[in-house]
Amino acid sequence: MKTGLGTMIVTGGSKGIGAAVARAAGKAGYRVVLSFKGDVDGAEAVVRDIASDGGVALAVRADMAREDDILALFATVDERFGAPDVLVNNAGGVGPLCRVEDVTADAIAEVLAVNVTGTLLCCREAVKRMSTRHGGRGGAIINISSRAAVLGGAGEWVHYAASKGAVDSLTIGLAREVGAEGIRVNAVAPGLIETGLHAAAGAPDRLERLGPTAPLQRPGTAEEVAAAVMWLASPESAYVTAAVLPVSGGR
Template identity: 55%
Template sequence: MGVLVVTGGSRGIGAAICGLAATRGWDVVVNYSGDPAPAEEVAERVRSHGAQALAHRADVSDEQQVSGLFSAAAELGPLVGLVNNAGITGNTPGRLDEQSVETVRRVLDVNVTGVFLCCREAVRRLSTRYGGPGGAIVNVSSTASRNGSSGEWVHYAASKAAVNTLSLGLAREVADEGIRVNVVSPGLVETGLHAAAGMPDRLDRISAAVPLKRAGQPEEIAAAVLWMLSPEASFTVGAVLEVGGGR
């Protein structure tokens, strides 16, 4: 298939995307920003499926580090796909008027500027306008972009709404340059995000509001992302696919 860069690929949804991509024939660059051990574990899982893998540390909000990420990806071969999965909530749930400006700025830097920077680097490599082969970009959003996440992470929800709009505009810019841009928007998913934010009971508390009466699994989100990357989605451009159990 070619080389796929997955930001935030060391844990949760990102790790599931990397693992499933390997079974579909992708070589994978596992991006991470903190502890290298989980990223290396994911890379080993990718290799166990016979694919190439590289774990690369980069803060997606930093322009130079993003450039380095894509330069490192070239070591595996030509880039064909990008999944912008890296994202943070700020880990401080509460009302908007309780949030610090530092928290909000950091969330916007990672969740919005990070997507912009990675998309820009990918377009410069994939677009036929620059002599590239074409490819696919999938940006991971959240159903919070629609429901607002009031009382918890309004700033996070706003950042994900920005991802949706960025994706739609970019999709229309580059569709005739061989690049398909789409969004997968997960709902409540069983990852470590909730406990890290100091709400280990959040899954149990909110699951009752999901029509399926459960949280999703990272692998269910990964399946949607891999479909968006695949030739089966060849006529899908600028779409936002919600994978949220009906909530």
């Protein structure tokens, strides 16, 4: 049984990048706690994959837009494994594909609730447990941002891009706030990645259209993003904090 690296929480771990991170973490030797909102089958599949590879994993139903669910997630980790060593804030939403002039207040609120408020609350709970100021042993927080924060998402997802701009600011500010308390805070900013997100948003051809426009002339994979996350979680990046690492093929 591989559990030598401690405990990693991966929010939104039932599919896409989150699932790839959870599988990579389990393979590396972390105890993995992944949250999911509704995809029970996906979450159970990830847990089975980790277990079949000799790892330890637990799936917890939790909506990252709800503070009570976030508190329950961390309480479950406390009870089962103690304080987490790594938090990967992956859960997020893009909202509808539309111009700013067509976006609704409800759509904006839904995106911000998960991408910004939920991420902040998870960071808050992780700091309470990791910080040496609170008797913790330190740790790493890795936020999943997006290249949209820099590119702007014009004509498609400006609302989403704005939420990820907030994630970048959170990453930098929190890293500077808790760096002396044993916690490193970084972000990974994926570009066009092969996941079901694009089709779910109503643009199944988006990767085919835009992938070749990246300097590397293709979309990336969830596993390539997971590799960057795992590096930021590892001692190999011990002097890296407040960084936003693009994984975007140069786009």
